[in-house]
Amino acid sequence: MLPLVAALTINQLGKSFGELRAVDDVSFEIRTGECFGLLGPNGAGKSTTISMIMGVLAPDRGDVTLDGAGSTTEHASRRSIGLAPQSLALYDELTAQENLEFFGRLYGITGVALKERVDELLRFVDLHDRRSSRVKTYSGGMKRRLNLASGLVHDPDILLCDEPTVGVDPQSRNAIFGIIESLKSRGKTVLYTTHYMEEAQRLCDRVAIIDQGAILALESVEALIQEHGGQSEVVFSREGQEETTTKTDDPIAQVRAIVEGDDIATLHIRRPSLEAVFLNLTGRTLRD
Numbered sequence: 001m002l003p004l005v006a007a008l009t010i011n012q013l014g015k016s017f018g019e020l021r022a023v024d025d026v027s028f029e030i031r032t033g034e035c036f037g038l039l040g041p042n043g044a045g046k047s048t049t050i051s052m053i054m055g056v057l058a059p060d061r062g063d064v065t066l067d068g069a070g071s072t073t074e075h076a077s078r079r080s081i082g083l084a085p086q087s088l089a090l091y092d093e094l095t096a097q098e099n100l101e102f103f104g105r106l107y108g109i110t111g112v113a114l115k116e117r118v119d120e121l122l123r124f125v126d127l128h129d130r131r132s133s134r135v136k137t138y139s140g141g142m143k144r145r146l147n148l149a150s151g152l153v154h155d156p157d158i159l160l161c162d163e164p165t166v167g168v169d170p171q172s173r174n175a176i177f178g179i180i181e182s183l184k185s186r187g188k189t190v191l192y193t194t195h196y197m198e199e200a201q202r203l204c205d206r207v208a209i210i211d212q213g214a215i216l217a218l219e220s221v222e223a224l225i226q227e228h229g230g231q232s233e234v235v236f237s238r239e240g241q242e243e244t245t246t247k248t249d250d251p252i253a254q255v256r257a258i259v260e261g262d263d264i265a266t267l268h269i270r271r272p273s274l275e276a277v278f279l280n281l282t283g284r285t286l287r288d
């Protein structure tokens with residue numbers, strides 16, 4: 001069990017751009033050691049929320065506090081947060097190693113400590129072999145991995161990852177999942193935004209569904225599906241017969257009734273996904 005300590009408390013955040021309420025009364029807590037997902041379509045308000053958490057965008061309303069230590073706009077608290085922004089923050093003309101050294105120096109890391117940290121990070125994101133190539137020669141996936149590493153250069157307790165898999169090949173995508181899982185196993189806290197429900201489902205302990213600036217539901221994936229996913233499908237066939245599909249609120253009872261007979265050829269349960277949760281909450285699909 002995770003300790004129920006809030007690493008970050010986001011309290012009634014609001015931000016408008018002209019008439020548009022980009023973030024509308026958003027509150028949630030990220031617990032120490034969890035991977036917290038912010039799942040919503042493009043334009044939902046994920047990046048605006050992240051910018052306010054980082055203290056780089058001033059909220060119209062609300063605040064963000066860090067483990068009781070104060071507002072995230074204060075310099076001291078920002079050292080414990082790292083950001084891998086949606087729009088890559090890398091220098092194309094520099095090598096991977098030079099990029100990380102640059103960001104490390106911004107945090108006051110120098111000399112042997114900097115060399116060691118950069119070396120460790122390059123290995124962690126599996127770019128050590130390519131450390132001396134300029135970033136402009138990198139694939140989208142390699143850039144994303146370096147972008148993650150640059151958010152980790154000062155070894156923060158909390159990492160904010162804003163859509164880290166957009167424009168990434170499947171192999172790098174899996175590598176990024178591995179990086180997030182590895183951070184979690186080291187006790188780090190992660191905020192992960194995405195519009196891919198499979199990613200939230202796979203990586204996140206708890207997920208907030210965000211749409212049009214507002215949080216519609218916030219729970220574990222399991223609980224979200226249980227409460228908002230709707231019916232499961234039980235698919236089965238008897239020997240010599242076609243497969244049939246029935247929708248049910250209680251798939252276990254359904255299965256019990258089906259297996260009374262001893263002529264079952266195939267049987268499986270299709271549970272609803274986060275896609276169904278989003279559809280039921282908004283009347284729209286998550287896909288653009």
Ligand SMILES: Nc1ncnc2c1ncn2[C@@H]1O[C@H](COP(=O)(O)OP(=O)(O)O)[C@@H](O)[C@H]1O
Pocket residue numbers: 017020022040041042043044045046047048049
């Ligand atoms: N600087 C800005 N000026 C005007 N509108 C903005 C600005 N930043 C974001 N928006 C708008 O706010 C809404 C939320 O944007 P964003 O937080 O980037 O969403 P997401 O990251 O979930 O895709 C969108 O409608 C977007 O167009």
Ligand SMILES: [Mg+2]
Pocket residue numbers: 046047048086162163
């Ligand atoms: Mg965004």
